[in-house]
Amino acid sequence: MSWSLLNALRNNPDLVKDSLRKRRMDTGIVDKFIELDSKWRSVKAEIDELRHKHNVISREISKVSGAERENKIKEAKELLNEIQKKEEELNTLEQERERVLRSIPNLVHESVPYNCPEGVDSIPIRFYGTPRVWVGYINDFKEQTERFGFNIPYETIDWKPVGHADMLEIVLGMGDTLKAGEVAGSRFYYLFDDLVMLDMALIAYAIDHMTKKGFRLVLPPYMLKYEVLSEVLDMETFKDMVYKVEDEDLYLIGTAEHPIAAYLRRTELLEDQLPLLFVGVSPSFRREASAGNRDMKGIFRVHQFHKVEQFVFSLPEDSWKWHEELIKNAEELWQGLGLPYRVVVLCAHDMGRCAAKQYDLEVWMPAQGKYREMVSCSNCTDWQSAKLGVRVLRKDMRREFVHTLNSTAIASTRAITAILENNQEPDGTVVVPKVLRKYLEIFSKGPVDAIYPKKRVSRDEKGNPIIG
Template identity: 40%
Template sequence: MIDIELVRSQGETVEANLRRRQDPEVLRLFEEVRDADREWRSVRGDADAIRKRRNELSRQIGEARRAGAPPADLDAEAKEISSRLESLAGREAELLRARDAALRRLPNLLAESVPFGKDDAENVTVASWGTPDRTVGGRRSHADLLEGLGMAEFDRGRRAAGAGFYYLTGPIVLLDLALQRFALDLLVERGFTPVAPPYMLRREPYEGVTDLADFENVMYRIADEDLYLIATSEHPLAALRMGEILDDAELPIRLAGVSPCFRKEIGGHGVDQKGVFRVHQFQKVEQFVFCRPDESEAIHEELRANAEEVFRRLEVPYRVVNVCTGDLGTIAAKKYDIEAWFPRQQAYREVVSCSNCTDYQARRLGIRMGKAGKPGKSVPHTLNSTAIATSRGLAVILEQYQRPDGGLDVPRVLRPYLGGRATIERPPRGG
């Protein structure tokens, strides 16, 4: 959430920034925040004056009572003033509620380096690595390949859990774990602390880390409980320090989350719909950082470099796009997507999302900076980035490393995690 002080003192700048998102609803919300805040402050003043009088009377009545009987006129005025306050206080509370509701729905301010654009077609490619293989050459979809190897159960997954769920079986499970372990080791090497977070969160922290629309669309709720399955470990990692004061000296805090991710809304598919590209459940190793505001820009680049390194070591061609103003989500001030080359689809598809959330998430979670004994008012920044999501990471490897005979070469960097194994073969007797 944006700092209300900023809305007051730099209203024009904030509005101009929000305008870049090209969403009329956002500007309407901004007006609502500003109007409600202005009126709240005015009503607040009136109500405070009445409260002051009430407190005076209350004090006098108390003193009079201790001395003898309370004077009837004081009592009458106190009663009258209380009822007058009631409606005003109601209005005051309502305005504050309206202001904060609108403020919480207002998206983050955009970083200056975010390119202006309408939608994902106008995202700007800022880097690329590797040479995309432009020949389709009888490549199979990752789902076909998996089924050919007898290492995935899509139909049975649907029968048991519904569309969007699947079973992986056999050596591919080890490959999946190897991918996670490889990414995790890389992050640990670079100073991250591995974290196995809770896979469910209560509503309150959840509202701090995500926006309300997402909340309704993507979250699985546990029936009769105030619990939601996490959509990414970013969320429990952010909530790890909710309500706390972070000591400047401990920043930056680099965390590597490992968890399954659960998402209700999986959207449309496109080519090769079957498989693990868009699913309700997948594994992810995630980078997450709490840091000082002045260092978040540099750390954003660091997270991006780490994510790029994952795909370089896997020898998977990719490009990096700077997500444009019209395509950026609510929480992020700036976002890079890494899109890996899927040779069967002959397309770059998103495999990493790397965001600088500045102070937006931290403010919603009530996280501040300072020292024990001397809490500050400033708010740290949070950043997050995929290291590897093993649905898509797996899919791209299956597309790229498949062999014409239906087997799979194991990416060099993963072999140590598979006991040196270099290939995954079709089982001797076909399924």
């Protein structure tokens, strides 16, 4: 059974090198692997040969007796010694080969842009909604639309919206990142009152939408063993993302994607059992180790949040269709929230290592003057499934690795930041998206039409906000 990457490494190494170049990564690893692989194969052949000799002698022993038997036994023992030595060599090689193989990212799909110009990490492919653009950000807005050949209608506003961090902390008074920083560290938060209900309503909304589409709802383990987690993500992401539980072989999940992928670990499926559609709900824990000082204010980039995640195991020939389907599902959800967004296709150099192709959905953030990532949608092809051992037995008895895909549906804290900025009125009132009202009705003290400010917002002559 062949894993497309291993196949390419052996039969078409230039394809892998191309792929690495597109990702702006060193291609030396390919030659390194080929060398290790052929070394490993030749040592394995030697060992197999020795073992064969040993097996032959071993069988003969049972048929002879006396001195001849003693001689054969002696001979077998000598072979055994030789085999043991070789096996040590093989083990070392095998581990190194495996380590190198695992560090090679997925092959980049042909439709993925590469050689993107300086500062461009993704290419917009479509826009939705009418963004509110503060006069001071009009040039920035055009830089993110017209530059890519899109002429997007927008609404100009002369008042600058309050950033989501100040909104939750000061204007609404429903968040406290300072106290959280004191007791847990930076990138943590206390959320209060209406915003907690909003968080839950967002999750319920996403669950409702996805289950209606036939995705099976799953609440997965929030921790995984090292071996399992290392099969679903690459080592770089592991180091940057994952928290370890002390004294246990357990790691906190960064997304429901990981335990859902692992659900079918070492499983063989029949062709007609696919596709398998899951929608997972779980907290996500992320160290954000390489994020530096980016997005330190507020709750845009945090160590913990709630997320509803789409996950698909598909037949290899259907995965590109499902990739489009997943981003479409996410778009429906964000359209429902009434937030203006764009879908971008990531340039090869900016994609995750598991992904062959990746879309992001980015919502316009009026206070930042930027489109910011809310959803990430990847086709991992057979990269995860080969490591996990999730296979399909075809009608003609061939075995193949399935394809896996994942996409955010809604991540709670990011959605809240988007709502706080986009649904903000000049006085600091936040209008609740209509589609969420149904999911807020279950709370007797929940917000109905809007969340009202504790401190009113006014503006200076340039339109900059003055709080209080």
